Amino acid sequence: MKLLAPLCPWKAAALVPLLMSLVSLTRSSEYEYETWRPPIYGKQPQCMDIPDDLRLCHGVGYSKMMLPNLLEHETMAEVKQQAGSWVPLVYKNCHPSTQVFLCSLFTPICLDQPIYPCRQLCEDVRDRCAPIMEAFGFPWPEMLTCNKFPQSDVCISAPNNSTADAPHVSPICPPCDHEVDAILDHICASEFVIKTKIKEVVREGPDRKVFLQKKKKAVKLGPLKKKDLKKLILYLKNGADCPCAQLDNLSSNYLIMGRKADRQHIITGIHKWDKSSKDFKQTMKKLKSHKCPTFENVFK
Structure with a gap:
């Protein structure tokens, strides 16, 4: 397959x-x-x-x-x-x-x-x-x-037509355009994953700074400790000007994936916690028994 x-x-x-x-x-x-x-x-x-x-x-x-x-x-x-x-x-x-x-x-x-x-x-x-x-x-x-x-x-070498066949580069902020069928791979590749609501989003230089509501549920803690969740602030790196539909309406619960880089906690993926989506519900169900491969971070 x-x-x-x-x-x-x-x-x-x-x-x-x-x-x-x-x-x-x-x-x-x-x-x-x-x-x-x-x-x-x-x-x-x-x-x-x-x-x-x-x-x-x-x-x-x-x-x-x-x-x-x-x-x-x-x-x-x-x-x-x-x-x-x-x-x-x-x-x-x-x-x-x-x-x-x-x-x-x-x-x-x-x-x-x-x-x-x-x-x-x-x-x-x-x-x-x-x-x-x-x-x-x-x-x-x-x-x-x-x-x-x-x-x-x-x-x-690359095919001669690789430029012609190149995919259209999406203007959407990369962490905001994940497909549902890729969620498990992104969860595995992220250091931490949480379910939470967003309190406020503000622009900070080239980034967007994301403040979370107090209530947070850890799906995957990784290097974080439970006490770290209380003061956790996230950054949408280089995301000040690119579209992110998930941040247009902050009334939803979100599944947010991230990692720590240069003393900041970077968002690597964000999805609305959509109970009405059959694909999303199935993915969350698979997560309970899914075993992520063990791999080293090669991007250091």
């Missing part, structure tokens, strides 16, 4: 040959392939199945991956820990090749030698997706610094 099928820009059956068609075959005399081979490739790579619970890449279009991977993860546990952080970004569809770029590194296809994404592909994905990440208080991580990747050797 294609867990991230709606996010994938190509049909699964066609993805492997398409990946091969995206490989740039030009050679550069200045480029030595061995300089891009991680030190861990002294260890014999193994070809293995992409696990069902590796949400980022299971169903991406090929079923086997090489381990160690191209981010120097030596075990499947490491891959899962790191990859889980990226699932919400792929849901944002900020670039049509985001998932292919990430999976080429996390779950490289089994070949005689590893093939890296092209530098231009990295830069294209970074330029589209970094502003979304910044809205959540995340910088583009050092492990994906684009100048580490090849410019003109054998590498995975």
Whole structure:
């Protein structure tokens, strides 16, 4: 089953040959392939199945991956820990090749030698997706610094029509445009989740400062303590001017997800607690038995 099928820009059956068609075959005399081979490739790579619970890449279009991977993860546990952080970004569809770029590194296809994404592909994905990440208080991580990747050797490039097929960038504040079917992934990727009402929203520089009502119910505490809930103030990062319909009428209960960044508690997702929505009710029911994968925050 294609867990991230709606996010994938190509049909699964066609993805492997398409990946091969995206490989740039030009050679550069200045480029030595061995300089891009991680030190861990002294260890014999193994070809293995992409696990069902590796949400980022299971169903991406090929079923086997090489381990160690191209981010120097030596075990499947490491891959899962790191990859889980990226699932919400792929849901944002900020670039049509985001998932292919990430999976080429996390779950490289089994070949005689590893093939890296092209530098231009990295830069294209970074330029589209970094502003979304910044809205959540995340910088583009050092492990994906684009100048580490090849410019003109054998590498995975973006389709020629990636610009034409690029999704329309929503003007809505990123934490405010989550789909209901993505709530569980966003809950797992957030440090804390609460059910509460909002007392007041004020503009503070480029952000919106969100004051909560006294009564709050913790759905997921994470690093917070119960005493922290009493004085909790949230920020909609870079959200002073973008639309957020959830904040237009403050009479509702809200499901709010967040994380701490630079001494601020940032909103990573906000939904009205809509009891009339069948999908929302089913999602909240699933949450009771849903087990989030354990992963490390790679956006530090």
